Amino acid sequence: MGGPRFEPVRAVRAYERVVEQVEEAIESGSLSPGERLPSERELMVQFSVSRSTVREALRVLQARGLVRSRPGDPHGAEVLPFTPAALHKSMTTLARVAELSLAELVQFRMVLDSSASLLAARLRTDGQLAEMDAAVGRMRAAADHDAFVAEDVAFHDVVARASGNKLIQICTDVVRSIVLGLISEKLAAAPDKRALMRQTIEHHEEVLAAVRAGDGPLAARLTREAMYDYYADYVPAGERPALRALLE
Amino acid sequence: MGGPRFEPVRAVRAYERVVEQVEEAIESGSLSPGERLPSERELMVQFSVSRSTVREALRVLQARGLVRSRPGDPHGAEVLPFTPAALHKSMTTLARVAELSLAELVQFRMVLDSSASLLAARLRTDGQLAEMDAAVGRMRAAADHDAFVAEDVAFHDVVARASGNKLIQICTDVVRSIVLGLISEKLAAAPDKRALMRQTIEHHEEVLAAVRAGDGPLAARLTREAMYDYYADYVPAGERPALRALLE
DNA sequence: TGCAGCCTACTGGTCCGACCAGTGCACTAG
């Protein structure tokens, strides 16, 4: 405990310093979404580096979802409004490289979505309640299965929004799309879609009623159960107990 | 429904195709962690592109946490074992750009960590239980506050691991470090650290007892309460009700 | 005067060739 703790002097590469500066400008708000970066040739003057270096920095910024460049655009790279695209990308990579199982993903959804329902039951506005109602209505009227799924997603999205927690909203969105991507082909081949759709609507109506009544714990429990019923068939039998552990 | 749906022909850039191929090789497992990519000069031959293009592709892959290159390394870029570093980076960016509040982050932790406790109570092994016990023991023996926090983290990490869900484990880890980063300076200036530490140890012992007894719901509730007690002071008073909404 | 169409200046994407500091390995000298 004690002496001067020296930081290791990491050899910081030129393009990294460019990335840091631009990133800082964006995150601090001095560069807002929609605004433009100077052109690459202008940037290489401002940073006193070569164009290769500028371009490598821009590639990194682009990979992080902060910036987009179009060929021929005379205004330079565009600062993007925040999107969870980068988060989505790294979580998708995660799912493949870390070998996340469908069970783990579904379990994660059960946790997040049920918490969203819990919070939504307490914090939702009347407008959001109407939106949920409308989504369920559109689910009932959906012409085909794709439209049905789209409205299903819309419902969950309103609930997540009503939770008042942007992180929950973003993560449910990201994980949901990964899960749907994993089982979309199996889902398309499901034997009796009408029955599944009818049951799903019923579940959503129950959740909606609980949210309307302000009963958070009930809404959370119903959400977990609905999700289990919907996805359990696609999860290997050996991993289902882990899911049921969330059902009490 | 309807006629042939043509995909828009996006002008795919050369470096993107390089990224895709390498990414595919890594995610499919034909390129394992620890293995090396060919040198940049070799890659430009294999892909029939210039070195600039190869380098831009490598920058993207590096930003995604899939590879790392060191100057002078005669073996080429190294394929990295999975780390949540990329996820961490994009979530940190998220926290700044999407203006996530401390309240939202803490709320997210309350949700995830309490679910981890819930699952751990049912799924933990005896070895993991012993690890938790050891961590609490080391918390009690911690010489200074830094060591204390480190053991606190270790405890939560074992619990997350015991949940059996890698995604929960990774996300708790990422969000925890973001939260700690946000309040570390305030925490260091806390008036009475000994009292806080004593209370924290007490909370952890209660959670541990519930996990040991296999009482998931209790462990989950205690985890939420402990986290609220620990962080509420740093959250603006106006946002605390949203946190208390999780306490029933 | 108003608008359609062309022109130009500039953009990003890609390529090439060059230099440098650093690394690991093989070879050499002791």
Place this chain on the structure above:
DNA sequence: CTAGTGCACTGGTCGGACCAGTAGGCTGCA
């Protein structure tokens, strides 16, 4: 057999060049 040295090669950076594409100003026609 080991310690030390050189070399071949690496990634990082630079500069210059060409191309296809875009936007906006300009021209010329109606």
